[in-house]
Amino acid sequence: MASSSRLPPPKVPMELHAKNREKLLKSLRQHLTETSRPLHGFVFLQGGEEKTRYCTDHIELFRQESYFAYLFGVKEPGFYGAIDIATGKSILFAPRLPADYAVWLGEIKPSSCFQQQYMVSMVYYTDEIVGVLHELSNVLEKPLLFLLHGLNTDSNNFSKPAEFEGIEKFEKDLTTLHPILTECRVLKSDMELALIQFANDISSEAHVEVMRKTRVGMEEYQLESIFLHHTYMYGGCRHCSYTCICATGENSAVLHYGHAAAPNDRTLQDGDMALFDMGAEYQFYGSDITCSFPVNGKFTSDQSLIYNAVLDAHNAVISAMKPGVSWVDMHKLAEQVILESLKNGCIIVGNVDDMMIERLGAVFMPHGLGHFLGIDTHDPGGYLKGLEKLKGPGLKALRTIRELQEGMVITVEPGCYFIDALLAPAMESSNTAKFFDREAISRFKGFGGVRIESDVHVTAGGCQNMTKCPRQISEIEAVMAGSPWPLN
Incomplete structure (x- = not known):
């Protein structure tokens, strides 16, 4: 129970x-x-x-x-x-x-x-x-x-x-x-923020419960059911904000896994990374949270490398967020941090500024950094009249290009994925082939991906992270080993 x-x-x-x-x-x-x-x-x-x-x-x-x-x-x-x-x-x-x-x-x-x-x-x-x-x-x-x-x-x-x-x-x-x-x-009122906060609190609890119960040999849908049960049983959340993404192994590189043709039905294997993107809705207001972790409870060196690359990007963005900051700049910051980490891990080589010019970050993170959150998971208002979507890989996927304002609630969800459909052409392109260490990249075939997603409220002087999940590797391993959360 x-x-x-x-x-x-x-x-x-x-x-x-x-x-x-x-x-x-x-x-x-x-x-x-x-x-x-x-x-x-x-x-x-x-x-x-x-x-x-x-x-x-x-x-x-x-x-x-x-x-x-x-x-x-x-x-x-x-x-x-x-x-x-x-x-x-x-x-x-x-x-x-x-x-x-x-x-x-x-x-x-x-x-x-x-x-x-x-x-x-x-x-x-x-x-x-x-x-x-x-x-x-x-x-x-x-x-x-x-x-x-x-x-x-x-x-x-x-x-x-x-x-x-x-x-x-x-x-x-x-x-x-x-x-x-x-x-x-x-722009959310205090009463709206209170409901979004509760949806985050109960969903964060449920994600922790999923971490604790995850075992090699389980089915992905069993972990989905643990999340759904917890948020409904203890939070009264009859609706989810969206269809649960419970992806393990190579499925974690499928950005919107969990649909009818890929219904969270894989058996968890030893050595898999899990990517669980799940959020409850309470009285119309939702949450959108992603946790990534090894299903056996212990990070390998390669898993740690990719996870920390994404975590560093996640934390860098949240540290930089405040009113007046461009969301496009935040997206590029996340890309740059991930590319620097991959370079330091000897997965890619070359000058990171050159990589940014060639949009290499979009090979590893093809989606936008985040979106407005409220009554809808993808709350409207991302593009004011006269604003047009940007061109180019990754940037064209941005759900908003606005400057941040006090009262916005927006997700911060950088990711790093090894997607064959993106890696293969990039490794053959005359513009980007030079950046790849092919032997190192081959180690990550079937790895899937990592995404870390938190819901963030933009305040007058900065921002507040509304999500309360374990994020550091030491925290995740401790929780999966049975430690209480928050850690003492």
Whole structure:
């Protein structure tokens, strides 16, 4: 049985979402004033809908649409939400449930229950949207709806604007809301930070529990199950922030391992490195943590070399992070530290500055250094209007190129991987072949990779690491041998 947690799940004040609405309203009103537009109309969002598994009646576990969750905190499907720009009043529209809902799914709550639970000004039913908004509007013509529509630069998908019967009776603005609401999500409040911290605390505990239970001969999915059990049993985390990556051996070089075609199903072998990227979500807010360690509990010299290269990069970035620092510079810093360590370990040779010019770092770390974290694992806002993604290996994978600001939460996740599909062409290229010690590189065939990932809050004077996992080799080996964590 997993070790019990000392972390009681915190209560979530609905004031958090009320404050989020206030924050949006302030920014939106400021924008409308600066663009000489009247302060009237409604922010109008549609919440998520329940989905069935293909054509069956099996209903998949519902998780609220993230922008709607940010503003209203509603757990149930089928809701709409509005904010009156003129008055600041908030309105929820709940689905009108059939009588037999009470038989199969439980009590049908009155609207007053939702009003109190979610701290909104009013609650009506979804079939009343047209009448209510027309009545509340202070204009004679069609009321204006600010709808959510914009590009998510991580997925390249567009958010879906609200739809309902009678929407043709309203004017629609599809461009104003998305960038303003997205920017609100980038900078976290203290209440948001408290939830992200709890998600980190319980996930850090679960990672430690996985370290303690890891044994040669186990299956990867068994270790995934230990993580899921701990975060749910002791943290009340019904959702994970993303699909667990439980990679060992050569699988640890597969950056997004764990998907349906690679379902965490390898048997752990003596001498393997494990790369476990797993994070729990609590009350919509998530964590994203990666730990790497030898499955037998003892680092070899080669494992130590690669692990410390990544750890040094991880620590160098966190030491340099503060408001005003460029995230592109942090990515390049991580690459440089890893290349210097690989050179000192006689895996590569030559001038590190020349390697940086030739983008050699992207051969070993093809992904970006990190991403915003919040209600989504890859929280939006990485690219402000006018910012374009950089060109070139590694840099084109950056999920943001912004300067750091106080209140951001961003992952720091450098890695070093031995990926044949990247190494082979680099070792044949006239620009980069000279940097490789081929005999040394051959030692790492099948090694996989190492990633170390922490969630970091940018503060006024620097940053705070919210993740509390063993990181030093001595700490990991001690925990895997049975020592308590934190170490005495």
